[in-house]
Amino acid sequence: MQIMDWCEDPDSKCIFWLNGMAGTGKSTIARTIAQELAEKKRLAASFFFTRGKKDISHSRMFFTTIAAQLAISLPVLRPFISDAIDNNPDIFKRGLREQWNQLILNPLKYAPAQSIQLVVVVDALDECDSMQDIQLILLLLEEAKDLETVRIKIFLTSRPEIPIFDGFRQLSGEAYQDFILHNIPLDIVNADISTFFWQKLSPLKAKHGLGTPWPDELIIEQLVERAAGLFIYAATTLRFIQDGPDGPEEQLSLVLSATKSPLSATAHLDGIYTTLLQHSALGKRGFQESERLAGRFRQVVGFIVVMLNTMPARNLAQLFQIPFKMVAVTLDSLRSVLNVPEDESQPVRLFHPSFRGFLLDSQRCSDSRFQIDEKERHISLFRKCMEHISQLQENICGLWGPGVLITEIPNHTIQRGIPPHAQYACRYWLDHWRLGNPVEEDIKTIRQFLEQHFLHWLEGLSLIGEVSNGVHIIIALEEILSVSCNGY
Numbered sequence: 001m002q003i004m005d006w007c008e009d010p011d012s013k014c015i016f017w018l019n020g021m022a023g024t025g026k027s028t029i030a031r032t033i034a035q036e037l038a039e040k041k042r043l044a045a046s047f048f049f050t051r052g053k054k055d056i057s058h059s060r061m062f063f064t065t066i067a068a069q070l071a072i073s074l075p076v077l078r079p080f081i082s083d084a085i086d087n088n089p090d091i092f093k094r095g096l097r098e099q100w101n102q103l104i105l106n107p108l109k110y111a112p113a114q115s116i117q118l119v120v121v122v123d124a125l126d127e128c129d130s131m132q133d134i135q136l137i138l139l140l141l142e143e144a145k146d147l148e149t150v151r152i153k154i155f156l157t158s159r160p161e162i163p164i165f166d167g168f169r170q171l172s173g174e175a176y177q178d179f180i181l182h183n184i185p186l187d188i189v190n191a192d193i194s195t196f197f198w199q200k201l202s203p204l205k206a207k208h209g210l211g212t213p214w215p216d217e218l219i220i221e222q223l224v225e226r227a228a229g230l231f232i233y234a235a236t237t238l239r240f241i242q243d244g245p246d247g248p249e250e251q252l253s254l255v256l257s258a259t260k261s262p263l264s265a266t267a268h269l270d271g272i273y274t275t276l277l278q279h280s281a282l283g284k285r286g287f288q289e290s291e292r293l294a295g296r297f298r299q300v301v302g303f304i305v306v307m308l309n310t311m312p313a314r315n316l317a318q319l320f321q322i323p324f325k326m327v328a329v330t331l332d333s334l335r336s337v338l339n340v341p342e343d344e345s346q347p348v349r350l351f352h353p354s355f356r357g358f359l360l361d362s363q364r365c366s367d368s369r370f371q372i373d374e375k376e377r378h379i380s381l382f383r384k385c386m387e388h389i390s391q392l393q394e395n396i397c398g399l400w401g402p403g404v405l406i407t408e409i410p411n412h413t414i415q416r417g418i419p420p421h422a423q424y425a426c427r428y429w430l431d432h433w434r435l436g437n438p439v440e441e442d443i444k445t446i447r448q449f450l451e452q453h454f455l456h457w458l459e460g461l462s463l464i465g466e467v468s469n470g471v472h473i474i475i476a477l478e479e480i481l482s483v484s485c486n487g488y
Contacts, residue, residue: 003033006177007042007119007153013177014145017168018157020181025231026157029181030123033155037119044118044152045069051127051353059133064092066120067103073118074150080107093468096133100140105147113149126158127353129308135167142175189229196231197223200238204248215252222256226268232352233269239336239351240276254279269354270364273337277370280333294369300330302372303381304338305356306435308428310347311420313340319421321384379436385429386445388422392456397463406465414463426460430473434480446481 006012020026030048037043045066071078084102085091091102128134144152158164160180168176201215215223227233241251254275281297282290303320313331317324331340331348339349350356358364359372397417399409418426433442449457461470 003029003155003179004036007033007037007117007155010117010151012153013175014152015141015154015156015171015176017176017178018155018181019160019164019178020157021159021230024181024229026159026181027123028231030121030155030157033119034121037121041073042116042118044073044120046121046123048123049125049127051129051356058129059096059137062128062137063096063099063103067099067107070104070107074111074114076111076114077107077150080111096136097140100143105140105143108144108147108150108152111150114151117151117153119153119155122154122156124158125156126161126164131163134163135170138167139170142171145175186229190224190227193227193229193231193234194220194224196234197238201241201248204242208248210249214249219252219256226255226272228268230266230269232354233272236269236276236336236351237272240272240280243335266354266358266364270358270366273355273358274365274367274370276336277334278367280336281330281370291369296326296330297370298372300327301334301338301359302377304348305350305359305372306374306377306381306432307424308431309424310349311424312345313348314344315420315424316348318419319381319384319388319424321387375435375437377436378432379438379442382429382432382436382438382442383445385425385432386449388425389429389457389460390449390453392418392422392426392453392460394456394459396456396460406463409463418460418463422460423464426457426464427466427469430477430480434476443481446477 003016003018006016018026018029027048034043034046046069047062047065067081071081081103084107088094088098088102091099094102125134125137128137141154141156144154168178197215197220201220204210205214223234223237227237237255240255241248255272277297282293285293300316300320300322304316311319313327314324317327320327331338334340337351337355339351341348359370360374362368362371365371397409397413399413433446458467458470461467
């Protein structure tokens with residue numbers, strides 16, 4: 001059944017699960033479906049999980065965001081959602097189940113009957129950072145199948161990971177249907193990838209004055225073969241050919257000269273990542289210079305791939321305590337895999353999470369010069385965070401008196417007193433400690449911080465609107481420190 005047919009069919013199941021391996025184009029399909037539904041005024045709401053971005057990498061904002069969009073797309077729900085917020089002013093801090101019941105399920109139950117059938121689009125559920133929350137979200141969304149007056153369907157995408165499978169196993173077979181994207185016949189996928197390469201490479205011929213024919217059919221066939229059904233391979237290869245310093249013909253020859261023998265489902269993708277890094281990050285340099293550049297790569301990009309939120313390059317340099325020029329030069333050489341905006345106020349992002357997976361997996365990243373030790377990077381980033389939050393002071397924003405409301409403080413005053421890199425440190429220092437490989441000295445650092453800067457940190461959290469997050473950190477910290485008394 002086609003996805004739009006499922007959206008239109010009133011008798012189709014409540015949840016449509018599109019699952020596929022990394023690189024198969026799930027997110028592209030989700031965005032296309034959301035756009036088509038919006039044009040037809042059938043989009044109820046959408047949420048695109050993205051690992052490493054504060055508000056959309058966890059579930060805390062999931063149901064509140066869906067509710068806010070529902071109030072816009074279905075005006076009859078507004079009074080019910082408003083009443084729920086008035087009666088539960090702290091609903092944004094409560095658990096997922098209560099948010100679902102109060103902000104979404106009950107308004108949908110009690111709203112006047114509607115003939116229109118709306119769809120909620122949820123992309124990359126597997127990138128939510130809590131496996132328990134993923135399974136709870138699925139259980140709650142299933143309850144939409146019993147709605148009578150307002151029909152809501154959920155279009156959901158994810159990678160085929162075990163927690164996702166386990167979550168769907170808990171649902172009744174009547175609630176959902178799944179479609180395995182990577183099981184689409186390869187000849188169909190290859191035809192789409194071939195069209196993509198023809199459309200994107202052909203304009204380069206005129207732009208660079210290349211001979212005819214370029215590309216020819218054999219080149220396209222070789223590229224399609226190497227893509228092995230992965231759209232991310234095609235997109236990454238295209239950026240490498242377009243943006244490389246040696247011109248499209250030389251860049252293309254580098255791609256085609258890479259190893260052909262597939263050793264795994266991602267072998268060709270891993271091959272293009274390796275070729276790209278060897279050529280773009282290191283280039284044709286001697287041994288010593290290549291080792292120096294590889295070390296800089298592991299330092300800068302190693303931090304980026306384990307970060308729990310994104311930020312602009314200049315703030316990254318401040319957080320990492322690395323000269324901005326060194327960060328900028330490193331990022332500039334990796335524009336095929338990193339989205340480095342021309343506007344320096346915009347955050348640096350990975351183009352695709354498969355690049356992160358490649359760098360952190362020594363089985364996939366065959367060139368040890370680029371391998372990233374995830375735990376080592378996390379604990380290093382924890383130590384950087386501790387250095388920053390240990391510089392916090394009383395009244396760091398220079399406020400004019402006690403009892404000032406946060407709403408009365410200009411944003412530029414907060415940004416000046418607690419710049420983005422310090423805000424990141426305030427929010428995520430404990431997360432990096434838990435994900436790293438701490439030693440006894442790190443526990444001592446935490447104890448010293450609590451003795452000297454605990455109140456300064458709480459003041460900082462209140463100024464950036466993260467007090468509720470601070471409560472969770474303190475609860476987790478209490479448990480960690482009580483265990484560490486025995487462990488260390």
